[in-house]
Amino acid sequence: EDKVVQSPLSLVVHEGDTVTLNCSYEVTNFRSLLWYKQEKKAPTFLFMLTSSGIEKKSGRLSSILDKKELFSILNITATQTGDSAIYLCAVAYNTDKLIFGTGTRLQVFP
Amino acid sequence: DAGVIQSPRHEVTEMGQEVTLRCKPISGHNSLFWYRQTMMRGLELLIYFNNNVPIDDSGMPEDRFSAKMPNASFSTLKIQPSEPRDSAVYFCASSLRLAGTYEQYFGPGTRLTVT
Numbered sequence: 001e002d003k004v005v006q007s008p009l010s011l012v013v014h015e016g017d018t019v020t021l022n023c024s025y026e027v028t029n030f031r032s033l034l035w036y037k038q039e040k041k042a043p044t045f046l047f048m049l050t051s052s053g054i055e056k057k058s059g060r061l062s063s064i065l066d067k068k069e070l071f072s073i074l075n076i077t078a079t080q081t082g083d084s085a086i087y088l089c090a091v092a093y094n095t096d097k098l099i100f101g102t103g104t105r106l107q108v109f110p
Numbered sequence: 111d112a113g114v115i116q117s118p119r120h121e122v123t124e125m126g127q128e129v130t131l132r133c134k135p136i137s138g139h140n141s142l143f144w145y146r147q148t149m150m151r152g153l154e155l156l157i158y159f160n161n162n163v164p165i166d167d168s169g170m171p172e173d174r175f176s177a178k179m180p181n182a183s184f185s186t187l188k189i190q191p192s193e194p195r196d197s198a199v200y201f202c203a204s205s206l207r208l209a210g211t212y213e214q215y216f217g218p219g220t221r222l223t224v225t
Contacts, residue, residue, distance in 0.1 A: 032212045042114075042201060042216035043153070050210070088153065092212035096141050096160060096205070102152040 002027040006089050006101035014109055017079050021104045023089030024071040031092040033065055033072050038086040038103070046074075046087075079108045112136070114217030116202050122223045128190040131220045134183055135204030143214060144177055144187050145201040153201070159185065160207060192224045 007022045025033065032050045036043035047056045049065035049072060056063050060079075065072045076083055086105050090098040115134040123129055135142045143158040157167040159179045167177070174193070179185040189196055199221050203214040 032210075034213060041218050045213045045215065048211075048213055095165070096143075096158060096207055096212070097155060097166065098143075098212065098214060099155075100153040 002091075002093060002099055004089055004091050004099050004101040006087075006104050008104060009102070010105045010107075012107045012109065013079055015080055017108075018075065018077045019079060019106060021074040021076075021087050021089075021106070022071065023073070023101055025089075025091045025099075026070065027091050027093040027099065029094045030067070031094075034090045034092065034098065035063055035072075035074050036088040036090065038088055039084075043088055076106075079106075081108050081110060084108045114202055114204050114215055116200075116217035116220050118220060119218060120221050120223075122225065123192055124225055125193055126191045127224075128188065129192045129196075129222060129224075131187040131200050131202075131222070133185045133187070133202030133217060135185070135202070136206075136215055137183070139204035139206045139215075140182070141205045141207045141214075142179060142185050143203040143205075144185070145203065145216075146198045147201060147219075148198045156187070189222075192222075194224045197222055197224050 004025045034048045035046040047063045052067040060077045063074045086103040088103045089101040117132045141160050144156040147153045156169045157177045162179045177187045199219045201216050201219045203216045205214045
C-alpha cells in the first residue's frame with residue numbers, strides 16, 4: 001500500500017530554535033516529493049524535490065530528498081511565530097495523484 | 111491573478127439534504143482535484159479530472175458522492191443525501207499538468223457541517 005509517514009506529529013519550540021521535520025514514503029512509480037504549509041486555511045506550496053541530494057532553499061526553509069533511503073527533511077532555522085502551521089509532505093506517483101502524509105503540527109512560542 | 115475559488119466557504123445542513131460544492135480552477139490549469147480533510151484521516155483525494163475528464167474516482171467514498179466538470183472553469187462536488195460523517199473541509203486544487211511538474215494549488219476550502 002502506498003503511504004507517506006511524517007514525524008514528529010507535533011513539535012513545540014521557542015522562537016529562534018531550529019527544527020527538522022521528517023517525511024518517509026513507500027510508493028510505486030515515485031515522481032516527486034512536495035512540501036506544503038497549512039495555516040488556518042488552504043495548504044500553500046513550498047518546495048518540490050525530484051532529485052536526490054539537491055537542497056532546495058527559500059529563506060529560512062530548506063529541504064532535501066534521499067531517494068535511496070526514501071525520505072525527505074524540511075529544516076526551518078531561526079523559527080518565528082509565523083512559522084506555526086501544519087507542514088504537509090506529499091508524494092506524486094503514477095500519474096497526477098498526490099498522496100499526503102498526516103502532517104507535522106509546529107507551534108513556535110515567543 | 112485569482113487563485114482557486116470555492117463556494118460556499120461554510121455550509122451547515124441537516125442530514126439527508128443535498129449539498130453542492132463549487133470550484134473554479136486557476137485559469138489555464140488543466141487538472142482539477144477534490145480533497146477532503148478531517149482530523150482523523152488527514153487530506154484524502156476524492157477524485158481528479160484532466161482536461162475536464164474524470165481520471166480517477168477511486169477515493170470517492172460511496173455512491174452518495176458525485177463530481178462533474180462541465181467545462182475547464184467549473185466543477186461541482188455533490189453529496190446526496192448528506193450524513194453527519196461527511197462533515198469535513200473539502201478542498202479543490204488545480205494544476206497545470208506538464209512534464210515534471212506536480213505542484214497543485216489549493217482553494218480556501220468549504221467547511222461542511224452536517225447535523
